[in-house]
Amino acid sequence: MDRLEFEKPSRSRFTTTTTTTTQTHRVVAYWYFYCAALVFAIVAVGGVTRLTESGLSITEWNLITGMKPPRTDEEWNVEFEKYKLFPEYKLLNHNITLNEFKFIFYMEWGHRMLGRFIGLSFILPGLYFASRGMMSPSIRNRSLFVAVLIGCQGVLGWYMVKSGLKQELMEAKSFHGVSQYWLAAHLGSAFIIYSIMLLTGFEILRTSSKNAVALSEQISTLLRVPGFKTFSRATHQIATLVLLTAFSGAFVAGLDAGLVYNEFPFMGEGLMPSDMWAHSDPTVMEKPVPLWRNMLENASAVQFNHRFLAMTTSTAVVGLWFASRRFTLPASSRLAVNALLGVTALQVSLGISTLLYLVPVPLAAAHQSGSLLLLSTSLWLLHTLRRLPVKI
Structure with missing residues (x-):
């Protein structure tokens, strides 16, 4: 099949849409890409956490005190005893040793800590960029929306964990861990956050590029091709x-x-x-x-x-x-x-x-x-x- 060609863009044939609002600084794009990379990392870590059945090893949610893992034998035994109260231990891991519990605990703890790090990595620089006028109004509003989504993601994660801690699960003939509905919501929201971050970074770089006009005209010309x-x-x-x-x-x-x-x-x-x-x-x-x-x-x-x-x-x-x-x-x-x-x-x-x-x-x-x-x-x-x- 013959390749369809298009003419070289000509400014006289059409007008490129321009705006005169505050232009977003290119460093904001790199910050978005950095945060997207962190989201990619937490999805990967979350997958391993799920596959190693580590996600229910921490049975409480403490935003601040939960950042400190157990250090002494007494603290580890306390966490282990908490874990023993729930269905995963009783139905699947009743033969688990303390050292094995430490492994799955650290997997989940690392996952949670990375989530907190992502929140801080997005919110704190975002506030700085916004206060310095380095974002256009649309990017500033979008960043606020993403920050809210990140907060909601943490809430979804905890509800997902809670779904696997219900004592009613003891009556089930088989135990799969957390609810597949909450797991899908948690993973799906991570993919949506990642998509927004990635597309926003692309958009900022492209619209601030020296070749922005030429690129826009090239796509406009292509859109005329049948x-x-x-x-x-x-x-x-x-x-x-x-x-x-x-x-x-x-x-x-x-x-x-x-x-x-x-x-x-x-x-x-x-x-x-x-x-x-x-x-x-x-x-x-x-x-x-x-x-x-x-x-x-x-x-x-x-x-x-x-x-x-x-x-x-x-x-x-x-x-x-x-x-x-x-x-x-x-x-x-x-x-x-x-x-x-x-x-x-x-x-x-x-x-x-x-x-x-x-x-x-x-x-x-x-x-x-x-x-x-x-x-x-x-x-x-x-x-x-x-x-x-x-x-x-």
Whole structure:
């Protein structure tokens, strides 16, 4: 198929939108990227914390006093006795030693401390930049919104932990830890915060670039090419698919659904598991649940959902890559679309390997981090194709 060309931008053919509001300093972009990197790190640490079943080792939430870990044998024994009161110890870890408890305690403590560090790393510099007039009004307001989201993220994390400490869980036939609903909300909000941070950093750098006008005109010209608007919209849809696939992965983690049907591409005798609707079947369950709950609480259905979304996303990425060959994209967009294809192949490989090898911690942790890397690449691509206002 012939490559579609576009003309060299001409200022006389259209007018680039400009604004005269306070321009955000470029250092704010680097600060956003730094905070995004910290969020990436805490997602990775959180994944390992979940995989090592460390998340319920600290049974209280103390914002200030919780920053100090136990130091003496007496303090460690006190924390260990608290842990023994809850279902995870009674149902899963009743043979755990004090030294083993120390390991999972430090995993969760490190996760919480990193969360506090992120909050301070965002709020304190943000206040400084705002007070110095280094942010435009829109970026200042967005930063306030992100700060609120970070606070809400901490609250979601504690409610997630509380969901795994309920004594009613003692009556369950199996114990998976925290509620998959709270886990999905906690992980999903982290992905949203990360996305806002990354896109904001990209936006600040691009609108303050010396080539901002030329870049804006180049995208404006591309938008006149037949089919390019559809291609550009598709990049947003793929980023949404990546986010939904990662969100479904939280349900897989919450129900330990990766430990059923450890084969690919089949699930038992077919592509769809035979017990796909088991929780809604009155012949199987004494108290069948609605179909929507079956889709979110049946481990087999949850794994199928994740597989389906993953295959849909990867197919869409391949289709987008082939569609991109029709256009003469800017160099950054061409690099981004090629990177997206490569990262997708890596993520699919990690996902299948994690499944086939019964969810080993290194592979599973790499797969979770890979989802955030895939989201990063998809956001980078859609950003390179955005037509942003030029600030003067």
